[in-house]
Amino acid sequence: MIPADDPRSIAAAVACLADGGIVALPTETVYGLGADATNGEAVARIFEAKGRPRFNPLIAHVSDLDMARRLAVFDPLALRLADRFWPGPLTLVLPALDGSPVHVLASAGLPTIALRMPRGVMGSIAAALGAPIAAPSANRSGRVSPTTASHVEASLGSAVDLVLDGGPASVGLESTIIKPLDGRLHLLRAGGLDPAEIEAATGLAVIRTPPGPAVEAPGQLVSHYAPSGSVRLEARHVDPGEALVTFAGRRIEGDEAAAEIHDLSPAGNLREAAARLFAVLAELDRPDIARIAVVAIPREGLGEAINDRLTRAAAPRGL
Template sequence: MNCQCPLAPAAPSYYAAGIREVTRVAEILAVGEAMEPALALLLGGDVVAIPTETVYGLAGDATNGIGVARIFEAKGRPRFNPLIAHVADMAMAERIASFDPLSRKLALAFWPGPLTLVLPQRPGNGIHPLVTAGLDTIAVRMPRGFGGDLIARLGRPLAAPSANSSGKISATTAQAVAADLGGRIKLVVDGGATPVGLESTIVKAEGERLRLLRPGGIAADEIEAAIRMELLRGGIAGVEAPGMLASHYAPGAAVRLNAGTVGEGEALLAFGDQRAEGWRGATAFLNLSLSGDLREAASNLFAYMQDLDRSGARIIAVEPIPFDGLGEAINDRLSRAAAPRDNAQPTT
């Protein structure tokens, strides 16, 4: 397992190690003139703020780890919570997720629209693991209007949480997005005020019942009328979708943080160009970013931890990672992975 095969597209040239990209002021373009510029940015691993019927979303290609990491960075002080994968049609949805009869009924009744369904992932669906936060499920939504048209043109799902800084109110106009994120992103697509103004409702099938994970743009009684049964509420442990408690990713192997040495039988998750003592004796080795680029490291984190977990090592030793920028989120996830399994508690 010494081969470090790339698990994400190469970073664009401006993602240099230790350099935070500075955007002068985001350009605001009306939907009628924004399609080609938006596509160009997404294909280049960048992000675009787009209108949906719920709130404005900060969109990146859900198959590109660099683009997804850019979403977390642009929102500021990020935590690795699952994101919603937005699709253009049912065919695209079925390529990335498996539908049970109840979920399919809701999709046919409410899509496109402000409903998100949490579904089992299809193996090999191409969605970057940063989108799903290491879960085996995926949150899927089909937006109306420009968002749906953009996804169809791109040919791949978009990850798109709300287009606002972490902790701030969700934006419902292009001007609100620009006032908040205008110095961190290049383009805001102006579709006017969003008609719903609330994030999507999120539900998940549990056997022959449906559970409400997050109330939103579709009232619960509308969903209950469509399925002719009451939604389950409460009793949720951990995070299953956006808008809930932060997720805890725990591999089978134990995780040891800030490792200055590598012990016998340990795998090594490295960072940068300075190695822990004894690293050549590691049973498996992967480097999140040889150049010390935190955005690249964030993009690789979940996939590399999963690969080292599959190596058979009892312990994954992790070299120190700085806390600035995306390092905060990386260390947040690693600290949860390293928490005692019997006492680990989700955090807000």
């Protein structure tokens, strides 16, 4: 683990990626497990390290819009979104350009490609590498996403060639994924950018449609983001031995007997709750915590993304 703000660290990461290595990199959303998106063998190492299904596509992270436009077709609506929200926690799913250098494994063979311009060091590294960085969250597939470098090391250990430590992720949830198509905005994954902000910026409604049988974007698997213990949602009581995740100081029946209690935001702030969610789930991802009860979380704003992650964490495993 080396500090992300040291120029020598950036040089080391670029050299590692150029040599086909995989590097854990901080972003404002969560830590990503990065590889040169144009190198098929390097991308394959991501899937191997995570135990990730090959049909689950990866996001290609770019340094600037010029790099992005060498990879995908941008219509006027996509350009508006990129101009307003990049760099930031927004991923766009766009038609792949003919001859795009991104390896087919990163896009899972789809005719589209998921693109994001992150804040911080990953963009600088992509610029120095001269190539997009394919990077899912830096954790074992289906488990809790990492918001600190120590989470990465605990989950992946020696499977990663290099870990850059940029401190806790400020957003704490993966990016919001939007597919602009025929002048409409389709939400493929709720995330760290509130869809209401997108609607305000574009004057268009963000359309929420149930996902089809095929995976179009990361984060659409039914069971995902899960700690080792079972998760029970909208809890109104705590069973003996359960850990409790609460919000806004809420007390529920039996909480005095909880194994431990974590409040996502004592002040009832959904942005704080989003930033803390994966850190709390990581803290509870222990052999001695077999069951986790979670109180109802408001669904407006970033609460939509928080509830999406909790629903997937609570889903039957192996789906």
